[in-house]
Amino acid sequence: MVELAIFVLMGLSTLAGGVTVVLARNPVRSAMGMLASLVSLAVIYVVNLAHLVAAVQVVVYAGAVLTLFLFVIMFIGVDRAEDTSETIPQHRKLVAGLALVVAAGAAVLVWRGRFSWTPTAPESVPIPNGTVQALGGELFTTWVLGTEVTAVLLTIAAVGAIALAFHRRSGKASAEK
């Protein structure tokens, strides 16, 4: 009962946020929309017993990533309304058609109950509780390699950011050499 209410509310706000992201003519608005959907998703995670994930969602996404977005938006100063009129001929129509087809297809699948799957956990199986301890155990045993790789990934990101964003100066430097 409660879950249903939460699902409906949060689901709607998630989608609403998403729609804002897509349609808002001002990037900042989009960011805000995104914030909305992120947070609502976090709530949904909680409902699904993914506590840590929910937390991380709020901290990392809403905290770090989105801030980064906003920072860049401000930095390059496009925080003004852009015209969203389509310039590529027929583009919107095609996209809309595409979206409709997918939606319809999904609807049909859902309606015919095809969008479900076999391995539903029998009642006996305890619904996994995404506590820090549980997840940590997973992350550092089975998934240790993944964890390592994430480190590498972040390194790459950092290196990339440096390499790409510094190139003005160093580009000149190399030109002077």
Add this chain to the structure above:
Amino acid sequence: MNPDVVGDIAWAGLAPELILVAGAVSLLLLDVQRKPGVGVLWGSALGIMVVALALGIWQWVVAEPSGELVFGGMLLLDPAAAFARLVVLVVSILAVSAGRGLFAHLGTRAAEGLALVLLASAGFVLMAASQNLVMMFLGLEMGSISLYILAGITGDGVRSDEAALKYLLLGAVASAVFIYGAALVFAGTGSLSLVAIGAFLGGYLLLSPAVVLIGIGLITVGLCFKVAAAPFHVWAPDVYQGAPAGIVGYMAAVAKVGGFAALARVLLIGFESFRADWAPVVAAIAALSMLLGAVMAIISADIRRLLAYSGVAHAGYILTGLASGSSGLSSVWFYLAVYAVQLVAAFSVISVLGGPASSGSDLAEYRGLYRRSPMLAVALSVSLLGMAGIPLTTGFVAKLGVFLQAWQQGLEWLVVVAVLASAVAIYLYLRVIVTIYMQSPVTDDPVAYDRPTSWSLGLATAFTLILGVFPQPLLSLVESAGQL
């Protein structure tokens, strides 16, 4: 599986990649500590890769990859993975040794560039080795993101930026598609491990496999994007054209190796029991890629776009081998190996001619190349003839293997399409050869290139020709790599 203590993890199985990563990091540190000359960095990077290769060979020969699951079942170190590793490393070595000019051009960012190359190689090897969808995704991203950066790294030119952004944006979408597919499969089967998935799907009869099917579809699309198979290839020509010449060959080659290795794993281990469902799709993609690639390549005036489209066509040939199931795997490996080498060689020539950081190389610049530098002309034309599949080059052996497999698996129509497409494709390679040999050069000044480049080109050419006549060693190699 599921070791409780980090201690008893089989690190050895991953030695080459660890070397690469460690090497990359140490390169960066070295760069930060005391700025060494490009030569030092380049040389040490090369050294690192050679060591990695040595370890990889050691893996192959001594440790004999028996296909055990390691790292909590994340990786499946089987011959295929080991072979992919060898190919990736060889390609990287060839590319880097020919690409010194590029890193010299990068100046202070040489270290970053080299590090990224090392990391990308490691990433794609991981991708090829992993049998867990999420792990695969991580490897994929580790490689791809590095490539995105490399595409835009010179940053002196609108086109490279554009290339980088295109690659990144579309790549991100494709990755999202891929991982969404993984999520759906996970939903459908309750597992992320391909082996388990395969066992599950083999065991159960899903009454409503829609979720799994869509998952398969999404994963296939995601990977087809990475290997630039039609109709998911649109990014390739632009990126190949815009990215710095010195790195394009590497980008294209490793991405294809990793992508196809992953594709093979997913389809043949994970979804073997759904073969009836995906095989026709793959075959269709293959046919479309071969035809579209050939046709588009014919009309492109920029040699890089031309090679990009031909790459699309080659993706089609490889998919043909894939469509013919696990028996076709060895031919796929052979094809990948030889094509990767040809690709790198061709782009090395391009980067020598257009300058390592250049974006775009008009075919007109190649007029009379033979007169300006016979060595480059021969190297380029040999790899082109190889791609065209002229006998006595590895290209022909590769095509033959693929076709044989496909025909044996009852894909006659696909083979016919393939041979016709290759006949058409010959024309575009001839176009280049015509310009190289039969037109008078724009300038007569000879082309300068350093010794390593000539070594790498020489190696690649020899590889293409010698293995084209006596492919036996490589054939027996892929023979074992072909077993799942």
Add this chain to the structure above:
Amino acid sequence: MLEVTPGWYMTLAAALFLLGMTGVLIRRNALVMFMCVELMLNAVNLTFVAAGRAAGVLDGQVSVFFVLVVAAAEVVVGLAIIVAIFRRRETASVDELAALRG
């Protein structure tokens, strides 16, 4: 009284994914496009969580971490590129980046 099955969540996720996809296709501001990609990834995460819950394993939730990190990494690099481009030519509209074609 109907009870919320994971299917519901997945449907929601699918909708979100589609939304994000559409956004990528119709917005020409690179930043917003990235946000849309983030939406898609969030849809993936939702799917993982719901599916993991249904399957009774933690893998789903674990995966979310990795997806998240990847997303972050992509964003960092992407934003770097966007900044670089913006420095060069005062725009974040991808439509103006069509020099490479044919």
Add this chain to the structure above:
Amino acid sequence: MIELPAEALWLVIALPLGGAVLLHFAGRLLGEPRAGYLAVAASLAAFGVAAVAAVPFFTGEGHPAQSLLWEWMPAVGASFEIVWDPLSALMTLVVTGVGSLIHIYSVGYMHGDPRFARFFTYLNLFTASMLILVLAGNYAMLFVGWELVGLCSYLLISFWFTRPSAASAGKKAFVVNRIGDFGFLIALMVIFSTFGTLSYAGIFGRAAEELSGWAPTVIGLMLATGAIGKSAQIPLYVWLPDAMEGPTPVSALIHAATMVTAGVYVIARSAPIFEVAPVASGVVAAVGALTALWAATIAMGQSDIKRVLAYSTISQLGYMFLAVGATAYVAGVFHLMTHAFFKALLFLGAGSVIHAMGGRQDMENMGGLRKVMPVTFATMVVGVVAIAGFPPLAGFWSKDEILSVVFNRGGWFTVLWLVGLVTALMTAFYMFRQLVMVFLGKPRWPEGVTPHESPRSMTIPLVLLAVFSVVAGLINTPFRLGLEHFLEPSFEGVKLGHPPDGVGLVLILAGLSVAAGAVGAAMAFFVYHRPPETWRRFQAGFGRMWGWWENAYRTDDLGQAMLVAPGRRLAERTAFGLDAGVVDGAVNGVGWLVQAAGRRIRPVQSGLIRQYGLWLGLGLVALLIWIVVRGGA
């Protein structure tokens, strides 16, 4: 008396052939006149050998003999084998005999020509080829000779190749002959597929029983086609008049005495086949008669001394065809022989006249040559009388035999006989016309021409030939059929056509033909022994007809308009329209299509990221729909 085995007969061919080869390589060194002498020697030697080998047949104890030289194309039963029987012996003697004389004559005639040696090379080669033809024991080998003589005639007609007319005449001759050979080839195909061999020995014996249905007719007609080409019969005679572009000895040897009679020889040789192919024989006879008349009319209108002879040759060949067509093979061969003598004589005479007139051939500008060149005149008279068929000269006997045989066949052959008779009249007319115009009357020579008798080397052959023209007829008279007995072995099992029995009828027929000849001769004499105005009036009497005759019925223009021009147009259309346009166009069209397709697809690569995304999306959705629907979900 030496016995010469048939095995040695290859010498007959080898001698002139060797001469040719020797002259080809050493001709320049030998130079004039030694080259000529060598050629003459070779030819004479061949004659000698042949004569010796032929003796047994004269004495009557000779038997036909075969000798295999070497296997050529076993798969089609083609081999180089020589058959030596009276017929080939006779032909050999004629060829080598007349040939030698003409060789001798040429030594004088070709005096001073820069390519003197080359001429004799060809002449010897021709002799050899002709001998291959007549000695062949096998249709394949026969065809070799058949084509080689064609080659030589080509070479000799266009001997003075710097003259465009000569060059094209040579080509014309060869091509027209080829059309005949086309038929000949088909004949050989049918023969082979019927008998499984091409060797006379394997064919003639079995012809009677094994040939059935249409086969013999087809073979006969096709052989006849070949013969028509070679022997210049309607409609393929057009090449012969042009062939007069060649040096006169050539005209005498090839286009009068020997080569052109090859057709007759082949038909006579193939008698066993024609035996069972009456239709074919009938056609041959009809063609012969028609040609005889047709050519004779043209001959009357000619004023070029050599063209008259050319058409008369065609006409005489028509007689021979008439004969062999009427199965009077002996008569045919007989006329062939006599004709060889007197026609060679006439040509050589004409040649000597032309020589004297400094190369002029137009009879209008001659006349009164009797005094300046008596020998030539005398011999020419003999020749003319002979061909006009006055007894007791050669022409009379042979022609008369032909006519009487034809008459004896009765039925529609009577018509042919009538035609022959008329032709006889015309023959006499145009020959005497020529004689009178050239030798009698007042000189009408152009300025600066001082005729003179020709040198010894030219007159001696004339005299000898004249002698033959007188006596040759006597070997086969109704009173003593020597030739027929002589040739018997060659025509075993062949029912020969014969003159009517009963001396009375024979005499009547003879009388008729002689009378015809007399009338013709008289007309010619009375008209043309008068000043030119008289001729004009006379000719005007024939109205437009004469014009047709003068222009040889304008067949050349006709051929040009009907065949050559359209043919060339057709070829050009095919080459530049069909081939370059359609066939090749299709090929290039495919290539163009591929590129066009590429250009149509190109806009997809708009460079716009969002559009690329759209393509990805489309592909994705399409794929999903397919896989899901197919997956039955």
Add this chain to the structure above:
Amino acid sequence: MLSLLVLTPLLGAAVVSLVPARRRELFLPLGMALSVAPLGVAGAMFFSFEKGRASFQMVEKMIWWEPWGVSWHLGVDGISLGLVVLTTLLFPLSLAVSDSITDRRKAFVIAMLFLETGLIGSFLALDLLLFFVFFEVILVPMYLIIGIWGGGRRVYAAVKFFIYTAVGSALLLAAIIALAVMHSSRTPEGALSFDYLALLNLDISSTAQMWLFGAFALAFAIKVPLFPFHTWLPDAHVEAPTAGSVLLAGVLLKLGTYGLLRFNLALFPEATVSLVPVLAVLAVVGIIYGAVVAIAQPDLKKLVAYSSVSHLGFVVLGIFALTSAGLQGAVIQNVNHGLTTGALFLLVGMLYDRRHTKKIDDFGGLAARVPQMAGFFLFMAFASIGLPGLNGFVGEFLVLVGSFPSLPAPTVVAAFGVVLAAIYMLWAYQRVFTGPLTNPANRNVADLSFKETAVLAPLAALVLLLGLYPAILLERTAPSVEAILDRIEQSTDYQAPSPGRLADVFVSTSQDGDQ
């Protein structure tokens, strides 16, 4: 021995590549010397060839690409013998007349030697894949020879040549693969095999035979070239340098007819028998069409090129006549055409070197200036017209007389080609060599040099020899040809008409006439 034969030119190429490129004057002599070696080997092979044996001789076999059962399998029989010798003969000659090649001689010589290896190899290969490898690899050097050292539109011609042939061979490859797979599915051990002898024992369903025959036939028809696939030929010939044309006409085209004979007939007897009409008609059309088009050509080289189309039509006709005589004719005509047309192209090339034009109208009356050249030209012209006593006749005659029993109507039409041949050849000769010498440019044309005579003389000698004593070749080819014919007769209900039975045809027609 055969491997040696195949590899000698390759070694030669290696030797040449060692010579520094600046020693330009060395290359042609060196190349000639090196290409004489294979000629010697071929000669040895020819005379050590055992007459009266149908099976392959001097066979050599080594595993090559083990997993697919591809083997280095060489052997020679009557069908390939003549062609191999012809190939080895033409190479030194065409190198001898390549003085006009001034640019990149080294590359030229190397390309030539590669070409030789490829050609010899494809005639000797007894493994279908090996054959295909050679067959395809030939394209590259030939393409370079045309494209680099050719005339004005050389690139167009070269590319057209390459693509056109490649398209054909693409399907050929598919068909070969199909055969190999068939072998693996039909044999117990299920191994792939491309071995010719092994594939001969395969029993293939008649429908499959149709498809495979089609694929093979297309590839070879393009190579021959058979109407309507011939249009690459004139372009290639006109643009190619003399050596290129000589080898193209002399040898490359023979690959087509050779392939038809060796593979189509032997491997797909049923299809052959049922498709005879198609190919016979195409061949005949080609004979007439080629001749007619040749008549109108203003370019001497093009004329000879089209004459090749016509002549090879005879070969194809002979092949599909499926009679002993026809097949023998085809085999020997292959060689003959190589000699005569090769020589004609040599002569045209010599003319071109002197006058730098191939337009017939630019010549005229040359015989007065260059009697020797005119003589050779006329000789060869008559040889190709099919004058008895010269080789051309032997082939044509065998083909015609041999084909008539099985294909009367087409053969009769084909025979008319003989007339047309006389027309275009003699007309060309007339316009080039006879008549008054009008064009002043022709005034000072030099006659054949000693070397040129030395190049032409052996060809002329062979033309004469084969014309008068073809047995030297026939007695070696006949058994193999018979073998193929037997094979067809055994595996189908076809019976080659034994001569002497044709009269029935006429009898029957006459009876039909009666009814």
